[in-house]
Amino acid sequence: MANTGKAFIVSRGELQSLFDAVIARGFMPVGPIVRDGAIVYDELRHVQDLPEGWTEDQDAGTYRLKRRDDKALFGFNNGPHSWKQYLFPPRSKLWQGEKTEDGGFTVEEAEDTEKPFAFIGVRACDLHAIQVQDKVFMSDRHPDPLYAGRRGKALVIVVNCGQAATTCFCTSMNTGPRAQGGFDLALTEVLDGDDHYFVAEPGSTAGFSLLAEVPHTEADKDNVAAALECTARAEQQMGRKIDVSGVKELLYRNYDNERWDALEKRCLACGNCTMACPTCFCSKVEDVTDLTGDHAERWREWDSCFTMDFSYIHGGSVRPTTRSRYRQWLVHKLATWQDQFATSGCVGCGRCITWCPVGIDLTEEVRLIREREKD
């Protein structure tokens, strides 16, 4: 799946036929909707379900929906949800087992009954986040059956960003705002006076054949330029930046930086950042039985390196202080992740900044660690 260089126009009025085509192919379309004062992801069957005319104010520890003065369908940035909730569900059954009469037991892998997902409105940073999690869950040796199954069947429809939040820093992480490949179809929403259309770029044969079922025209030079202008605008609006040059070595050198002590005082160890992060993959398992004790199940749930339980071995937690747990999270995200998976664990989506209740900003922390590195 790569950008083919072919661009087409789908008018605002024809967008529903794209949804219809996705549904007709047996996909469960999921994407942005307004709920509980935020733009979250859920099932999406109609264009009217989209957050038309909505945007938001984001900053460290702040998220507020507000009205736009136009009717943009994708005129917002990332909310608290990410696509990992579909590929790596917050809670999933791994297997169930039954005791047998000879005192033994049988175990059966849980079946995934979900329809294949069509992700509508994937931002470039989040597309990278999916690719980061691919490396975790689809290793050659031990692929996760649930993740690999869902990922293999998923249809990815990107919407390139036409604006950036103050918490965004995808340009620093080289992940956006324009998706370069790895999608089935990429849309850029263009609002130009009364003109409202999408520049559609297929990135796979599935994307091409999907588009074939949607009324469209060839994009001309001006359309393509208008689309590029959108992402250029987002780039200019980029609210934050982070200097990641040599960040792995920087953090490896700074396990004793004084900034960790400041974070000990600020961080609540609530784990919000790890839940909102589109790449965080840590989990726990829960083994349960029914009342007879003859039927057992194993469930996997999202977990967070900010809990004491996370690193508990007999005798206590390996990381007993908030300082050590925040350090684990940040060093993992930006440094050890590179050694583990040959990629950064951060895609610059800014969620951990927005959803931190005390507004801890990792871009600022890295800057301060760099500044206060002892000579």
Add this chain to the structure above:
Amino acid sequence: MRPHPFRVLDIAEEIPGCMTMRVAPDGAGGDAAFAPGQFYMVYVFGHGEVPISVSGDPVKSGELTFTVMAVGSVTQALCAVKPGAVIGLRGPFGSAWPVEAAKGRDVIVMAGGLGLAPLRPSIYRLLHDRNDYGDIALLYGTRQPDRIVFPQELADWRDEALIDVDVTVDTAGRDWPGKVGVVTELLKGRDVDPGRTSALICGPEIMMRFSAYALLDRGVAAENIHVSMERNMKCAVKMCGRCQYGPFFVCADGPVFAFDRVQRLFRTRDV
């Protein structure tokens, strides 16, 4: 990711609160071939799963031995199983003691407490290929005389004189004829040829740290010193994230590490 059923052949108390059990595959699917130092995820039906290193002889095929201390809910349930019961196993996982690479060299095995259990398969292996190695020493430290695991083997190994067995305890009554002191004391006055010595260390982290540094002081190179790490673990396949140790996943990059790879982390608190 599914546990395979293994039947418990026998189970006996090793020391108070600690059991040694032998298990064999119950039907198809279970893999009982392992390398010394590797571990399995051991499941007790309905209770949960814990990582346990194999403590038995790698040469004996078709069965596995585990030595388990009852410290949490799963290990308590595991220690309470009866012969004939069925437990679940996934594995083997992880890296192994470098017994092949140590051929032609002297080997110092240093164990602290129950740390002798994950080392015992390597000792069996060293004894099996005894002529391939130079001097072999087992330096074992534990808390009290009644916390000494595998006393019969220790006595046998001492009698056979194929390896030099030296034991010390932290505290003991007057009836203890042996040594009292920490395990690093056993290195003192011992002939160590640093250029041809490989060391295998397993025990509490603090014990491994002092042992490794004592060996470094004697001139043994960090890459020839090996330690076995323990971390919280759920999946054993680099997916749950819990066993991270700096850049490493203990489940896959470890549990056995050459000391030069982890020396920096050993010097850092709360990694």
